Amino acid sequence: MPTFVYMTRCDGCGHCVDICPSDIMHIDTTYRRAYNLEPNMCWECYSCVKACPHQAIDVRGYADFAPLGHSVRAIRDEEKGVIAWRIKFRNGKKDLNLLAPITTKPWGKEIPQLASVSGPTKEQRDSQLLYNEPKYIRMDEGGLHTLESNGLVIKEGVYY
């Protein structure tokens, strides 16, 4: 494995293929469903698991050190801005349910279009400042740190 796809749940939609950073989720030409074609290049990153609309992908821990019988599942919901995890131990003694936020804002809405903010002035261009600075560095309390403002000088090739 480590990821594998349940034959009965997959409809071949390709979301996992689209997202896998390792390019190893592919659609099998005979069954028209997804599978992991190179398990030894899988990071168990769960990107495909989170992207699958049918929870058709699961992970079986790496065979070189993980015994069978456990489960770690994830359901990620961008609308609600949360991810839910369930961890079941092999011996059944632990069954953890955990929830974490994935964003505090409606998805993508709070990111400005920099093409439409007012463009940089010549002064900004000639300075060391980046977009939104110095405001965003110190939140209006002072400008950019420089060698001079921080009382520093370059010392040539000496130990500290």
Next chain:
Amino acid sequence: MAYDTIIEDGIDILVAGAGLGGTGAAWEARFWGQDKKIVIAEKANIDRSGAVAQGLYAINCYMGTRWGENNPEDHVRYARIDLMGMVREDLLFDMARHVDSAVHQFEDWGLPLMRDPKKGSFLREGRWQIMIHGESYKPIVAEAAKKSADKVYNRICVTHLLMDESKPNRVAGAVGFNVRTGNYHVFKSKTVIVGAGGASNIYKPRSVGEGAGRVWYAPWSSGSAYGLMIGAGAKMTQMENKIVLARFKDGYGPVGAYFLHLKTYTCNGLGEEYESKWFPQLQEMVGKEYLDVEASHKTHRPIPTCLRNHAFISEVNAGRGPIHMVTMEAFQDPHLEEIGWHNFLGMTVGQAVLWASTDVDPKNQNPELTTSEPYVMGSHATGCGAWCSGPEDLSPPEYFWGYNRMTSVEGLFGAGDAVGGTPHAFSSGSFTEGRLAAKAACKYIDDGKAAGIVVSDKQINDRKEEIYKPLEHYTINRNEVVAGTVNPNYISPRQGLDRLQKLMDEYCGGVTVNYMTNEKLLNIGLQKMKLLEEDLEKVAAQDIHELLRAWELKHRHLAAESVFHHTLFRKETRWPGYYYRGDYMKVNDDDWHVLTVSRRDPETGEYTMEKAPLYHIVEKDA
């Protein structure tokens, strides 16, 4: 070959690889270049690509100047002592003075940063780290990049940079292929910002077989940033400064939050504290300058990460392993227990899978730690990468050639793992470096430095032929044998990777030789690297997916060769615990308080090595 050629012309800024560095670059480029054409070429899908694909639970580089917590020079001191002196202080100071503005933006965009209920500041796990719910860190920064870029090309493996034919040593874009359609993509661009990430899987990993993908840095970190830049003749620095990590065994789950926030600690197999026992002997090797326990105590100056590794490795070698993380105390607190698990789910799910499958409950049992195989990267506790210009107000002449984060190739910039000498940038610092590079790239274009770029059809066609050669080689030779993977005329990308990993492991200080090497071993290794290079001309790809692996392997090979040359040149053991030169065991500040810089001639493949001066901007701790 039946693949189409798709040319994107007139690009001002091409971002090659959009992880944390690349997304920062694309985002910021739009502000300084509102009318410029900004294009991203990314090997995977920018929503989940790079080292942060599965998320992070901490931002490891945040100054907190807003709360009066740290100033940039504090960070320079910290990174400098951690790397035993060898850093580019101008680049570090520059990154540190801007990094908070990136983090404050992330919060605005919706990244859930945890807050300290008493102080109101961000919740820290240590002096430099703040805690986040970062499962969607990468999709969030990807949104920002998408908003700024004119075009995002996902699933393009960039294989080479294009060079200008009207002026030597000037970049003119890049080429690659689409790993879905197989089409050949040409990007003609005035500048290129390389953010193609560090290198995992250069060394034989501890995991075997099916588990070989369970490495610390992502298996898709193919050293492409190095491969691309070295291939174009850019100067590199600190490539000998490979990193070894102490992590939870097998899963490589992070230990930072455990140590710093949960206040767990380590012990040997007998339950004893072991670290400090090794320090007197170690001090003889590295000198008081770098290991002074008393001074560290007084000033909170950290003990370099590599030296702590050394104690770990030595204790295991003395037969007193395994090293355990003492979690049983902290995990009795349900809140801390929850944080412990979230830490994995947010960034290394495989560790949770491992504990669930082996019934290791850290509440009742202290889990094992291990030291990893070495990695080559530039943004964690190590600083491999390109030799780049610093900003004009901070850099001495040897470090300054006009444009911030520009490599020694004109118009070619770096960010994140790509930039050498800037360790401890991590995710936020890499993003910040991308922003800095983008502003400088815009200035470079506005100054007219990119005028009159020429790229001939010949260059484009030659590259095309080269890129698809592994497919052709397969087609021509596969029928010579009945079936199977054994062929006298070619090797597969996987077979080549296995060879590279074995070679690096045995000759360049990998895990099976206890991170030890010497001049003889390095010279033998280099000869074998040449033979592998010849065989890489005959690597065969059955399909486009294997073609991707073939080019990843070629980039890894270039990065690895550079590591060999640097390790050979630097005749000392500067970072015991990361690697050892058995023939020069001691730190040698008289000859080696300098940075090492290399250049590979793109025509001949010959390396030239030089020493570069090390400037210190910041006084040492009082």
